[in-house]
Amino acid sequence: MAAFPAVLFAQAAPKPITLKVGANPIPHADLLNLVKADLLxxxxxxxxxxxxxxxxxxxxLAEKQIDANFFQHTPYLVNFAAERKLALEPAGQVFVAPLGLYSRKYKKLADIPAGSIITIPNDPTNEARALVLFQNKGLIKVDPNAGLKATIRDITENPKKFVFKEIEAPQLPRTLDDAAAAVINGSFATQAGFFPARDNLIIEGA
Known part of the structure; x- marks a missing residue:
C-alpha cells in the first residue's frame, strides 16, 4: 500500500481551512481533484x-510548506525519512501505482535481445521493485539478503547479460529512445502516453 504522510497540525476550527497537498500530476493530483468539492x-x-x-x-513537507503529500509507498517514505533524518510519518494507506516494463522498440519481453540496455529507477526501494520484476520472470537473480535496498550491485545471476542503468524516475520515459526498455512507475508511464494495463511487457501483480 502507498503512504500518505502528513505533518501533524492543530485540530481544524469551524471555519474553512486550507489543506495543501503535494502530489505527482497523474494519477495522484487527478484523484485529489475528484474530491475537492466534497472536501469544500x-x-x-x-x-x-x-x-x-x-x-x-x-x-x-518536512519544511511545513505543505500539509501532506500523495505520491509514495510506505517503504520509500521510511527509507527517505531515515536517510535524511526527517520526522515524517504515514497518515494513511492508499493505492500503489504498479511498476511496469515498457518499450518503444519491442512488443514482447522475449523479443528483447541479450545484452540490451534496461533503465530502472535509481531511488531506494523502487530500484529493488524493478529488479524483482526481472527476477520473478527468471531473467536475473538478486541476493535475497538485499531486501528492499537491493541495487544492480546485488544481482548475482544475469544470463542474458542485460545492462541495467539507474536513472531518476521522472526521466525514465525519455530513455526509451535509446534503451531497449525501461521500468517505469505507473504514474510516469501514463504521463508518457502508455496505458499500463495494455502496454506493459511486465507489470507488478500480474
Missing amino acids: AQGVKLEIIEITDYVTPNLL
Missing part, C-alpha cells in the same frame, strides 16, 4: 501542489 463542503479547501519528482514532496 466539509469546510476544507484543498490546494493541490503538482510536483514531478520523488524528492521535493517530502522536503516541502
Whole structure:
C-alpha cells in the first residue's frame, strides 16, 4: 500500500481551512481533484501542489510548506525519512501505482535481445521493485539478503547479460529512445502516453 504522510497540525476550527497537498500530476493530483468539492463542503479547501519528482514532496513537507503529500509507498517514505533524518510519518494507506516494463522498440519481453540496455529507477526501494520484476520472470537473480535496498550491485545471476542503468524516475520515459526498455512507475508511464494495463511487457501483480 502507498503512504500518505502528513505533518501533524492543530485540530481544524469551524471555519474553512486550507489543506495543501503535494502530489505527482497523474494519477495522484487527478484523484485529489475528484474530491475537492466534497472536501469544500466539509469546510476544507484543498490546494493541490503538482510536483514531478520523488524528492521535493517530502522536503516541502518536512519544511511545513505543505500539509501532506500523495505520491509514495510506505517503504520509500521510511527509507527517505531515515536517510535524511526527517520526522515524517504515514497518515494513511492508499493505492500503489504498479511498476511496469515498457518499450518503444519491442512488443514482447522475449523479443528483447541479450545484452540490451534496461533503465530502472535509481531511488531506494523502487530500484529493488524493478529488479524483482526481472527476477520473478527468471531473467536475473538478486541476493535475497538485499531486501528492499537491493541495487544492480546485488544481482548475482544475469544470463542474458542485460545492462541495467539507474536513472531518476521522472526521466525514465525519455530513455526509451535509446534503451531497449525501461521500468517505469505507473504514474510516469501514463504521463508518457502508455496505458499500463495494455502496454506493459511486465507489470507488478500480474
